[in-house]
Amino acid sequence: MAGCQANEDDRDDNDAEDERVSPFTGRQVTEDGPVLAVKIDNAPQARPHTGLDAADIVYVEPVEAGLSRLVAVYSTQLPELVGPVRSARESDLELLRQFDEPALAYSGVQSRLQPLIDDAELFPEPPEAAPDAYRRDESRAAPHNLYVRPETLLDAAPEASRADDIGFTFGPAPESGGEPTADYNVTYPSAAFSFSWSPDQERWAVAMDGAPTDLGAPTVVVQKVTVRQSEYHDSRGNFTPYTETVGSGEAVVLRDGQAFPAEWERDHEREGTEFTTPDGEPMNFAPGPVWVVFEPA
Secondary structure (H helix, E strand, O other), X not given: OHXXXXXXXXXXXXXXXXXXXXXXXXXXXXXXXXXXXXEXXXXXXXXXXXXXXXXXXXXXXXXXXXXXXXXXXXXXXXXXXXXXXXXXXXXXHHHHHHHOOOEEEOOOOOOOOHHHHHHOOOEEOOOOOOHXXXXXXXXOOOOXXXXXXXXXXXXOOOOOOEOOOOOOEEOOOOOOOOEEOOEEEEEEOXXXXXXXXXXXXXXXXXXXXXXXXXXXXXEEEEEEEOEEEEEEEOOXXXXXXXXXXXXXXXXXXXXXXXXXXXXXXXXXXXXXXXXXXXXXXXXXXOOOOEEEEEEEO
């Protein structure tokens, strides 16, 4: 009997070792997978998106002419396809540095920005570097029809860093401070996002430019940031906004049908972003995917 007990204990220890909690979602995973960030088109012509519902984290950022783009981060699961894929921006490099050295799927950058991407501590894999990882959907008009195969792209970046702590904490909501909220809106000059609480699904349903989507997340973070003009601009002369994700500021955390005031701080680009309550306690997120919307302060 003693030998049987020892075997059972060994199995329990092995089971405990196999149980990990994703630092991106707070859910149990068998292992921390490599990190892939995908720059995703968010023009109306790019919708509906493919594979966005499988992302662990979705960042919403302002770009030229008041429009928006998305940065989707994957680790715990990889869909067959993700897209449409579009070009990277300078501030993406600062944002992604907190993931150590992730792989980055994108399509094109301004020529003056290319040296910065080449020198960045990540694994950039555009179509010209990993042609087998991309395909065009001929049923859609270019440039809104380029898609990436995540598994194939990660094969081209075998040294991409694995998921690790980026400052998120998961657990029960604060006992006080939340305001019951059914809908929350964030607007850019030429783009709008609405988040509506669904008690049945226990997540915030996402609408873009007034149109419902099948996307949603248990936690939405509205992070108020400095957005300044960068030195880069598009062919029409529209300067690219630079979203500063290193620093500190206010935030609103949406979870469990409530809006909680919060504060964020990121001291260095190599560090994660910590979210706290106004009293300085960790601001827990609900387990599951997280959307982070950068709203100009």
